[in-house]
Amino acid sequence: SSIFAAVEMAPRDPILGLNEAFQADTRAEKVNLGVGVYYDDNGKIPLLAAVKIAEEQRQKLAPPRGYQPIEGAVAYNKAVQTLLFGANSALVDAGRAVTIEALGGTGALRVGADFLNRLDPKAKVYISDPSWENHRALFEAAGFEVGTYPYYDASTRGVNFSAMLEALNSYAAGSIIVLHACCHNPTGADLTLAQWQQVIDVIRSRNLVAFVDMAYQGFADGIEADAAPLRLFADSGLEFFVSSSFSKSFSLYGERVGALTVVTADRETSARVLSQVKRVIRTNYSNPPTHGGIVVATVLSDPNLRAQWEDELAGMRDRIRLMRTQLVERIAAAGVTRDFSFVIQQRGMFSFTGLTAAQVEQMKDAHGIYAVSTGRICLAALNSRNIDAVAKAIASVIA
Numbered sequence: 001s002s003i004f005a006a007v008e009m010a011p012r013d014p015i016l017g018l019n020e021a022f023q024a025d026t027r028a029e030k031v032n033l034g035v036g037v038y039y040d041d042n043g044k045i046p047l048l049a050a051v052k053i054a055e056e057q058r059q060k061l062a063p064p065r066g067y068q069p070i071e072g073a074v075a076y077n078k079a080v081q082t083l084l085f086g087a088n089s090a091l092v093d094a095g096r097a098v099t100i101e102a103l104g105g106t107g108a109l110r111v112g113a114d115f116l117n118r119l120d121p122k123a124k125v126y127i128s129d130p131s132w133e134n135h136r137a138l139f140e141a142a143g144f145e146v147g148t149y150p151y152y153d154a155s156t157r158g159v160n161f162s163a164m165l166e167a168l169n170s171y172a173a174g175s176i177i178v179l180h181a182c183c184h185n186p187t188g189a190d191l192t193l194a195q196w197q198q199v200i201d202v203i204r205s206r207n208l209v210a211f212v213d214m215a216y217q218g219f220a221d222g223i224e225a226d227a228a229p230l231r232l233f234a235d236s237g238l239e240f241f242v243s244s245s246f247s248k249s250f251s252l253y254g255e256r257v258g259a260l261t262v263v264t265a266d267r268e269t270s271a272r273v274l275s276q277v278k279r280v281i282r283t284n285y286s287n288p289p290t291h292g293g294i295v296v297a298t299v300l301s302d303p304n305l306r307a308q309w310e311d312e313l314a315g316m317r318d319r320i321r322l323m324r325t326q327l328v329e330r331i332a333a334a335g336v337t338r339d340f341s342f343v344i345q346q347r348g349m350f351s352f353t354g355l356t357a358a359q360v361e362q363m364k365d366a367h368g369i370y371a372v373s374t375g376r377i378c379l380a381a382l383n384s385r386n387i388d389a390v391a392k393a394i395a396s397v398i399a
């Protein structure tokens with residue numbers, strides 16, 4: 001018999017399943033709001049000019065393709081630390097940050113999870129309720145038991161902060177808390193800086209381990225502003241983990257560019273930690289690919305390219321904001337009296353619209369507009385040609 005006879009069909013990834021259904025839909029007016037990707041006003045994934053120039057420079061040099069070090073390129077890892085902690089970081093200067101180049105934000109989370117599991121396989125991991133759906137799967141795959149802490153409050157469309165804090169206060173020492181640095185996926189609801197400080201205080205007093213996921217740096221208020229929670233962590237003196245993704249901020253999804261940064265107590269601890277994180281990598285994929293990391297490092301270290309990139313990133317951020325205000329205006333113009341202004345307050349690529357699964361289904365069936373059944377829509381998939389249709393469809397399904 002087949003060695004695969006006992007292999008059962010795995011459940012379909014809900015978002016990829018949505019994409020397949022969208023592809024198969026023959027209606028010309030169809031719109032896919034289910035994805036987590038930034039599209040420009042023409043509905044295309046942009047190739048940023050700064051990226052293109054850096055790629056052309058590299059192409060001209062035609063460098064040989066030797067292996068990278070296990071931890072990736074030094075210039076890249078330094079550049080990541082500067083994005084996270086600023087140009088003059090005492091933490092970085094003290095040798096407290098260990099950064100390794102990873103295969104996207106997902107790869108960074110997984111290397112961090114595998115390393116943490118070797119330190120304490122019995123620790124419990126807590127993710128926000130709700131969270132990016134891969135957080136749970138990824139930490140479970142690394143061997144952890146995963147629970148949730150209260151986060152989103154549908155009645156206020158904001159964070160239920162008192163419930164969150166109470167939960168954090170009840171967890172056993174050593175528990176790992178996965179936090180979204182900004183642009184919370186899927187809700188778009190972020191903590192205020194004052195709330196971050198309270199979270200940090202509880203993490204310290206309860207001896208918890210923070211794992212901050214930074215997948216959208218630059219998409220809320222800007223590169224520096226979005227790193228403000230990390231700067232509070234840096235000031236706290238705590239040890240913590242950060243995963244970075246450049247999939248969205250550099251529009252380099254398929255190149256798999258990310259990084260894991262582990263902040264330790266001191267330089268000596270950093271050396272020991274790096275040696276063990278390298279073992280995790282070596283036995284997994286050995287070393288990261290060259291292209292994406294070098295492109296990102298080139299852009300971040302060249303003042304002209306860096307300015308160009310910041311401009312382009314601001315352009316993406318501003319376009320999403322415009323789509324937020326226009327969607328709210330057009331839903332109201334379509335005769336809806338329910339207040340949708342919360343969409344303007346939410347940050348990042350997503351909005352939790354409050355649409356029910358049945359309403360989402362109806363949008364798909366009647367209008368060819370695809371969203372996640374939780375009511376999450378991607379604002380970056382809206383554009384000047386489809387936004388009217390989307391607003392009218394929302395109006396019609398909630399009527």
Ligand code: PMP
Nearest residue numbers: 036104105106132185215245247
């Ligand atoms: N964390 C969050 C919160 C995300 O939304 C995503 C991707 N959408 C990731 C991590 C993973 O990013 P990457 O595609 O770079 O692996």
